[in-house]
Amino acid sequence: MDEDAGGASPPPVPLAQAPPPQHPIAVAAAATATAAAPSQRDMAASPTSSRSVTETVNGSHRFVIQGYSLAKGMGVGKHIASETFTVGGYQWAVYFYPDGKNPEDNSVYVSVFIALASDGTDVRALFELTLLDQSGKGKHKVHSHFDRSLESGPYTLKYRGSMWGYKRFFRRTALEASDFLKDDCLKINCTVGVVVSTIDYSRPHSIHVPDSDIGYDFGSLLDSQEGVDVILNVGGERFHAHKLVLAARSHVFRSQLFDDESDGEKSEVNETDELKEFSIDDMEPTVFKAMLHFIYRDTLVDDNELGASSSDGSIFDTLAAKLLAAADKYHLPRLRLLCESYLCKGISVASVASTLALADRHRAMELKAVCLKFSAENLSDTLMSLQL
Template identity: 65%
Template sequence: MTDNEKPTSSTASQSITKTINGSHHFIIQGYSLAKGMGIGKHIAGDNFTVGGYQWAIYFYPDGKNPEDSSNYVSVFIALASEGTDVRALFELTLVDQSGKGKHKVHSHFERGYKRFFKRQALETSDYLKDDCLRINCTVGVVVSAVDCPRLQHAIKVPESDLGSHFGMLLDNNEGSDVVFNVAGEKFHAHKLVLAARSPVFRSVFFTQDGEKHDEIELTDIEPKVFKVSLL
């Protein structure tokens, strides 16, 4: 690489958008008693959690407003927790209770329907049984995240071979700065290595007495035993 060439690097990231899905089954028992409670008044189901947010189903037996839904029942999905910027997909299903499986399914981005079902038709349909309605609600909270790929293979750290390196220094005498005379046999060693391994050698080599201790004579140990102690 010349002086004018600069090293380059390459990175990558991936944006992933997906939905976190959850569902809730809402049973409305006593429909005939709820009817007549008034336009704009609703029956609320219990809160349920999807995507970290609380949701609830609101059923309006007399419609949500008089302008365009007074002849219809209205159903809405309310965000019961903070976070008005949540984007989600919704599906509302009015369950066919005859066993024929002809469910009424509404799928849309909006959170409800003012004209969910015409009231007169609902009251003579198979969706109402024993004065009971069943509504299934599915919520898919849209979430986006950026994925940064990591290394596919772990880096293997080799085992330490520091001991063998110290042994090589001892064998070839490279950089040695102290000599031990043991029964006439001389061993070349390194003060820093010995001082790091032994507080006795540390006090001998790095005291304030001013002596250099370049050669030390030992008489109370055999040469082969001393050599092992240096490794």
Template identity: 60%
Template sequence: MEKTGGEPGGVLGDNISRSKSLFETVNSSHQYTIKGYSLAKGMGPGKYMTSDMFTVGGYQWAVYFYPDGKNPEDNSLYVSVFIALASEGTDVRALFELTLLDQSGKGKHKIHSHFDRALESGPYTLKYRGSMWGYKRFYRRTSLETSDYLKDDCLVMNCTVGVVRNRLETPRQFSIPVPPPDMGSSLRELLKFGIGSDIVFVVGDETFKAHKLILAARSPVFKAQFFGLIGNPNVEEIIVEDVEPPVFKAMLIFMYSDELPDVVELTGSISMCTSINMVQHLLAAADRYGLERLKLLCEGKLCQEITADTVAPTLTLAEQHQCAHLKSVCLKFTAARENLGAVLQTEGFEYLEQSCPSLLYDILATVAADEDSTHASRRRSSSSYLGLTLMDGVDSSGRRTRRRF
């Protein structure tokens, strides 16, 4: 029989198709800190605390720490540490690494790595939500408590998860490099130089040239103002009130480029306070002109910069402009036991009381929900104390005063 497409000895030639199955891991790490380790002891075997959930490879994970060990038969001689699949999943294959950080600066970390044993045993398979990988005898407690891993009653652990993925690769016949989209930069040039502009905005003592069609395409408010039933397509100048020039300029730049502008570049200030204030005003402008993407970008930026000093003004802003996610983040931050006292002492909280008193009840509800989920046995006393703290104040002479709503 005549062979086609091959070479002597059965070696295939170059006229065959090829494909490749590629197995790889999607890796990410999470740092889990336990402050007040000594207070966690005595919970009892099998009792645990967990880290916040983190996402790797499309699944959620959490670190479980057992200060008195997972197994009663170990008589609390060891601490146990596990990584758990915290979201729905079936037969999720992954590699893991748990690192107890040496806090002396010597770099002698305690590392339990599944990655090093991948060739020997392969990935670990988690069958369902709640499945765990880890160590019942992660570290002997007496040794841990005299080691450099414990400093100022604090433990720090790094958890790395590598979720196994596989994909099929086929050769590409042609590859032509394509530059990234540049429409935003091109439109931004139009805005910068005012080429073909047909509308002028007067904002304070500054003016901005723009293009009605672009503004109408980006904002339902401008669309109605220029081309709606009662709009005026022939208007040539608009006076804008209640918006500062840098804020309006930032909004225009976003509308032309679809990117959040550099606040430092616009304000000429590197002050964090100035930056946050600018983003807060930009969020308000985005809401005023119906720019939902800009509004969400501002929400995300403000979430990253939340502190005890900024959370109350940000919470007030979120309530006034219906930013549900930002409001939720602010409430959770404020209700945290370690933050609440500091927040109550800020000027921003005084303004919150006056402008949005209903938020005080939202804060109390969030505190109560946290107490219910973490300290059910202490719910009544904790809620009463925190409620008194929020509802009562102290005057200049140190006497308690009742806050009115």
């Protein structure tokens, strides 16, 4: 008799649970890691490299000693100091000893030294002192540490006040009979090269950030004339611009463009395009165009344009001078300094007087200071040029 196989039924097989959803970034990172996972034989670290770069940061200073004969007799060990100047993050000064630094020499020699004038320890540097030949022959007297750097290495200044130089820089009797002394004046060039070391190494992960191009973008906005909402009539030439840009750059424009009553400026509505038109009567179109270039691009026009003169060739007639006047009128301090910097490059014995007058007229204080300093350093030549 067949017997039915009895007993309990087998338990049900549980269904597999789905894994929790993963964030897309986690999925992508895992996939990247899996794809990039090296085999066992490739587990060695990638080679790296670095480079030590030791170089000098160089800077120069010209020290003019006017009234040499009056400085004589001040005493051995007493000096005349130049204005301090900065090279490589440190302050420096030139010390001139008209009666010498060394008592044993009994004032036979003049001494010249370069001193560390700011806090610093173990500052390593190279130096050069040049006594300038004022005859125009170019036969300067050069004492250079740069030429001997391979032999002796840089000089180390231990602390503030440490000096490098020459106790017997030049015999006094020879100096006073030479072309180095002219109109009771000596000129000494000083060059300092501060030694700095940096480590250059490869960065496996870096992102290059380009320079700002906001000036280019705003310049393109001016060139395209897109969204212009004001017309400026300058000597019959009409310039389209954007009121908000002008107002943001100059509070004088802000007052004129958003206050019809300001400063007696004439304004009228152009019925053709319904843009308000302002007349500017005291500026040439070329000057206004150059000012607009700066307002939108934050740069000057080309140097050949800045130096151009429309009539007599005087500095007052150059575009740079007229642009300086515009910067003064419209309170554009950066434009003023850019113009001052450009005009400063052209200062000479022949032009310093007119440049000084220009600077004084338009409150260009930086340019004025340079003119006064240049005149003091070249006093006899400047006075002679004024008499011609």
